[in-house]
Amino acid sequence: MRAPDVATQVGPSAKRAEALAVSARGVSLTFQTADGEVEALSNVDLDIAAGDFVSFIGPSGCGKTTLLRVIADLEQPTAGTISVNGVTPEEARLHRHYGYIFQAAALYPWRTIERNVALPLEIMGYNAAQQRERVDRYLKLVNLSGFERKYPWQLSGGMQQRASIARALSFEPALLLMDEPFGALDEIVRDHLNEQLLRLWDQTRKTVVFVTHSIPEAVFLSTKIVVMSPRPGRIIDIIATEFPRDRTLEIRETPEFIRIAQRVRSGLRSGHSYDE
Amino acid sequence: MTSSALSSGRPAEIRWHPLIVRYAPVIAIVLAIIAIWYVAAVLMNMGIVRSGFEREETPYTIADLISGTLSAERPLLPAPHQILQTFGEDVFGWPVTSPRSLVFHSWVTLSSTFIGFLLGAGFGIILAVLIVHVRTLQKSLLPWIICSQMVPILAVAPIVIVVLGSIGLRGLLPKALISAYLCFFPVTIGVVKGLSSPDPIQLDLMRTWSATAAQIFWKLRWPSSVPFLFASLKVSITISLIGAIVAELPTGAQAGIGARLLAGSYYGQTIQIWAALVAASLLAVGLIGLVDLAERWVGRAMGART
Numbered sequence: 001m002r003a004p005d006v007a008t009q010v011g012p013s014a015k016r017a018e019a020l021a022v023s024a025r026g027v028s029l030t031f032q033t034a035d036g037e038v039e040a041l042s043n044v045d046l047d048i049a050a051g052d053f054v055s056f057i058g059p060s061g062c063g064k065t066t067l068l069r070v071i072a073d074l075e076q077p078t079a080g081t082i083s084v085n086g087v088t089p090e091e092a093r094l095h096r097h098y099g100y101i102f103q104a105a106a107l108y109p110w111r112t113i114e115r116n117v118a119l120p121l122e123i124m125g126y127n128a129a130q131q132r133e134r135v136d137r138y139l140k141l142v143n144l145s146g147f148e149r150k151y152p153w154q155l156s157g158g159m160q161q162r163a164s165i166a167r168a169l170s171f172e173p174a175l176l177l178m179d180e181p182f183g184a185l186d187e188i189v190r191d192h193l194n195e196q197l198l199r200l201w202d203q204t205r206k207t208v209v210f211v212t213h214s215i216p217e218a219v220f221l222s223t224k225i226v227v228m229s230p231r232p233g234r235i236i237d238i239i240a241t242e243f244p245r246d247r248t249l250e251i252r253e254t255p256e257f258i259r260i261a262q263r264v265r266s267g268l269r270s271g272h273s274y275d276e
Numbered sequence: 277m278t279s280s281a282l283s284s285g286r287p288a289e290i291r292w293h294p295l296i297v298r299y300a301p302v303i304a305i306v307l308a309i310i311a312i313w314y315v316a317a318v319l320m321n322m323g324i325v326r327s328g329f330e331r332e333e334t335p336y337t338i339a340d341l342i343s344g345t346l347s348a349e350r351p352l353l354p355a356p357h358q359i360l361q362t363f364g365e366d367v368f369g370w371p372v373t374s375p376r377s378l379v380f381h382s383w384v385t386l387s388s389t390f391i392g393f394l395l396g397a398g399f400g401i402i403l404a405v406l407i408v409h410v411r412t413l414q415k416s417l418l419p420w421i422i423c424s425q426m427v428p429i430l431a432v433a434p435i436v437i438v439v440l441g442s443i444g445l446r447g448l449l450p451k452a453l454i455s456a457y458l459c460f461f462p463v464t465i466g467v468v469k470g471l472s473s474p475d476p477i478q479l480d481l482m483r484t485w486s487a488t489a490a491q492i493f494w495k496l497r498w499p500s501s502v503p504f505l506f507a508s509l510k511v512s513i514t515i516s517l518i519g520a521i522v523a524e525l526p527t528g529a530q531a532g533i534g535a536r537l538l539a540g541s542y543y544g545q546t547i548q549i550w551a552a553l554v555a556a557s558l559l560a561v562g563l564i565g566l567v568d569l570a571e572r573w574v575g576r577a578m579g580a581r582t
Contacts, residue, residue, distance in 0.1 A: 074480055093486055100484040106477040110499050110578035119495065120485045151579035171485075 020086070021175050021207040022048040022071055027080035029066060039232035040066045041077065046226065046235065050174070053201055053208045055218035056226045057264060058271070063233020064211045064226075068177050071209065072100050085174060096124060098175040099168030103183045105160035107152040107167075114139065114148035117167045124171055138166040141200060158189040165197075169204070176201075176208045183212070191249060194221060202245045215268075219261050220252060227264055229271025237267035310356055314346070317355045321345035324352065354547045363551040375531060378555050384532040385520050386559060388448050392455025393516040397509060399456060400463025407464070408471040408497070409489070425461050429454065429519070434526040451532075455519030459512040466508025470501025502578065506571040513563045521556060533559075 029041040041063045048054050056064035069075040070082060073089035084092035092098060099120075107116045114135050121131045139145055142162040152160055161181055168176060182190045198221060201208050212218050218225050219241065227237040241260055243251050251257050292300075325344035329336045336344075346355045354362075366378035374380060403421065407414050433454050440450040474496050482492045524534025533556050540549035 072484055074483060093484060096486065098484070100481065102477045102480070104475075104477055106475060106481055108478070108496070108499070110502075110580075112579065123482075123485050123487045123491050123495070153579075153581055 019050050020047050020083070021050045021052065022046065022082070022084055022209065024067075024070075024082040025080055027067075027070060027077045027082050029063075029070060029075060029077045029079075041070070042232035042234045044080070044233075044235055046238075048207060048209060048224070050207050051205055052223050053198075053210065053221055054224045054226060055210045055212055055222040056228055057212055057215065057218040058228030058233075058268065059213065059230060061230040061233070062228040062271075063230070064228050065179055066233060067228075068179055068209060068211050072098060072177050074100075092175075096120075096171055097173055098177050099171065099173040101161075101164055101168050101176065101178045101181045103180045105152070105157075105164040107160055107163060109152055112149050112151055113144065113155070113163050116152065116163060117170050120167060120171050126171075134170045134172075135166075138169045139163075141169065141203075142166045142196070156189075158185050158193060161185065161193065162196075165200075169200075174206060176206050178208060178210045180211050180213070182217070190217070195249060197221065198245075198247065215261050215264050216252060219257055219264065220247070220249070225260070225264055227267035227271070229268070236271045237263070239263055239267075313353075313356055317351065317353045318342055318345045320353045321348050321351045324348060324350075350544045351546055354550050358547050359550040359554060362547045363554050366548075366551050367555075378536070378551065381531055381533050381536050381552070382555050382559060385517070385524065385534065385556075388451035388455055388523070388532070389513075389517045389520040389559075389563070391448060391452035392520055393459055393513050395452060396456035396459035396516055397463050397512060400460035400508075400512070401467050401505075403460065403464045404467035404471060405493075407468050409493075421461065421464060424457070429458060429522055430526065433523050437523070437526065451520055451523040454523035455516045458519035458522075459516035462508045462511040462515065463505070466504045466511075467501050470504030471497045473504065474500045499578065502574060506567065506574070509567050509571075510564055513567055514560045517556065517560055517563060 024044050024046045027041055027044040027046075028039070031038045031040055044063075044067060046067075056067060058064050066075060070077050071084055071089060073084075073093040082089060085097045087095070087097075107113070108119065111119065117135045117139060118131045121134055126134070135148070136145075139148065142165055144159060144162055144166060147155065147159065147163075152163070155163065165181070182193050185193065194217060197208075208221075210218075210221060212221075222241055225237075225239040225241065226235055227239065228234065229236045239260060241256075243256070322341065322345055325341055325348060326336075328344070329340070345351070347358070348354075351358070363378070366376070370377035370380075372379040372383070403417065407417055436454055436457075437450050440446075440453070478496055478500075479492070482496055487495070521532070521534040521537070524532040525538055533552050536552040537549055540546070540552065
């Protein structure tokens, strides 16, 4: 995997498609609902370089989750092309190129934490020794060693979400797709997990695509912030940040941080997202 | 009795033993039912007893009348102590292999109940799996399944017995089949619900791991359906007992609780009928208890909160 490059804007970087984790061109998605058509995504162009930490931010209905689901092959676009790790989303899914983390931990209540983390490994046919080793390694990485034999209900919400991150990491995908993973947690736990996530991203050199509706979270975590707007869901701004990979929560007091947060906020405002 | 239940709310009163507090309401209700039962027995049997005295032209007092209503040989409504006495004699008074023993009859019914329950539950689960996985079956099968439960089983049972008898199937199996026919339905409905109960997120996760349909079934859908399965099994096992008893009625069966009920009604032996009913309800309680035990055991293995 490559270090994050500074191909910040959408554009001619497509010639180096092999280094791109995600490349979308003219992607649109229209849902047929009882009330008629809903344009969830309209003509989205986006490049995500391998090793980037990219956040999608916008109000609800702006298509940020839909775009993530398109990358994951959980939804199919009605127009445009998209490649994930250089192949179609379906191939990427079949080859288990990405791990997906939902807002809810969605651990299986009848499995212990270790067996939850081992679940994708079981499905992918890893042998018992490999499962053992991976489970140990990734539970340790998310600071959950010692909780192997607990059931999900015995853990707090933040711990459950960490277990679900360990589960997504267990089969070592190059790409992590995270859909408001900390949205249901309180601010203190959230700050803590954000720091842990950054460290994890730095250690594993993975590409992360992160959906959020929190401006500070997006600015703090990202190398690239994709600002989206609803009706129809579209990208209205892409902002690169240049904080170091091993940033800490203190950067939130810097003028640079405040400047970027302001740009995100004005982007959201220009999308008329809060007028309705 | 009732005051003990209320006493917990009053300050500085006598503190009742927790066991009393716990069981007092239950005991109070049971006592009330027994009291009402005795009153009803006196009132309902009054006519028979009085006409008996009058036929024999013997003088009688009110006390004679009342004691007569509670000890009649063929009362309209037997008194609780009569039922208990007959039940005790029928259960303990004979060797268990004797056709006069209620244990013998209970065992006959119980064995067709068990076979019927296993067949019915198995069939119900298979149907549910098919309904959840094959879209066309969901539309085509479900109406038939619902129709099957609208047919009055008492009308169908003799036909089934005769048809099966003509192809050489007699004894336990036809009864078990009728019991299975009655008890598969709640299992099918419950398991269909259970197999469709996983959260969309959990199904999406399976998809992101590109799990096969078999993996999704065994690792997600089946474990998710277990609580629903047990709720259905509890309903189903009592229905299967009823099915086994009902199947004994039209067939002139020589043994079983159903045969016992039938013989009792032929000869006007109301006390025997009630004793057989007590046996049936004890069996039902025992069967539900078994399912309950199994549920707890499985629940522990699946990390349920206790």
